[in-house]
Amino acid sequence: MSAIILDVLPIFILILIGWVIVRSGLMASNVGDGLSEFVFKIAVPLLLFRTIAEADFHGASPFRLWIVYFSGVAITWTAGHIAATRLFGRDERIGVLAGVSSAFANNVFIGLPLVQRTVGDEGLVALSILLAVHLPVMMVAGTVLMEHAERKIAGKSDRSMVFVLRQIAVNLIRNPLVIGLAAGMAMHLSGLTMPTALATVVGQIAGIAGPAALISLGMALERYGVSGNLGIASVTSSLKLLLLPGCVWTASHLLGLSNEWTAAIVLTSSVPTGVNAWLIANRFGVGHSLAASTISVTTALGAITVSLWAYFLGA
Secondary structure (H helix, E strand, C coil): CHHHHHHHHHHHHHHHHHHHHHHCCCCCHHHHHHHHHHHHHHHHHHHHHHHHHCCCCCCCCHHHHHHHHHHHHHHHHHHHHHHHHHHCCCCHHHHHHHHHHHHCECHHHHHHHHHHHHCCHHHHHHHHHHHHHHHHHHHHHHHHHHHHHHHHHCCCCCCCHHHHHHHHHHHHHCCHHHHHHHHHHHHHHHCCCCCHHHHHHHHHHHHCHHHHHHHHHHHHHHHCCCCCCHHHHHHHHHHHHHHHHHHHHHHHHHCCCCHHHHHHHHHHHCCCECCHHHHHHHHHCCCHHHHHHHHHHHHHHHHHHHHHHHHHHCC
16 A cells, blocks of 8 residues: 555645645746646647557457446436535536536546556556547537536527537647647557657657646646535535546446556546536636535545555556
């Protein structure tokens, strides 16, 4: 257990360092925004590009991995929605936000460095396969469900689903993570290799993706905090940290994923809620405090629960 804690704890110490940097006034929070933008637009896309370009898939199909993960997402999202609307009596929009907050793991900023550190290259391959569809699936589901809730609750005019999906598709095509994954797959399929000098540069930038992502996340946490909704945020946080990885682990064994792939996707499903929950809340102007509180609570407790999952998995 002590060895596992030594693997997991540095992940959250780096987040804490970022938080302390802003909290102490050593750097302004907008510095973290710039670092986050570098991570999202350059460092992580290059990490994904290199991982996919050099991966050995051993003829494995990605479909079982996707089924395993998104079955867990569906169960957890539904549980969060039901808890918000039935247990706490909130409207459908908050129900959608509760589902998103319960099921949207921070796979990029925390999952990638965690899996890289604890599982290794084979785990990164599995996570890269997941990331190829994770953001599109989650953003489409969140936006479509929220659009439906808006029309149902607020009486807003009906927007064509074709228009909504087209808008999401355009945003995804421009997404640096999607571009990095697509470029890596193109190089993998072509059989080409990077020149030595270029491979060295890509490797060096990719190598700082994890630490930079964690510090930038810590710097961003200053703007969230826990502001009301503590009861419902406690439920969504519990669903995120316990139910989602539990469902993913069960599905992994039912569908016979390898030990490395199981460890990778269970660990990444166990990490705190991603900032995308806040972005969806901000986009629709509802549920800000719930999303922010869930992000803060899951990040605060994540070092403990992720360590327990890693111990359970033998990672």
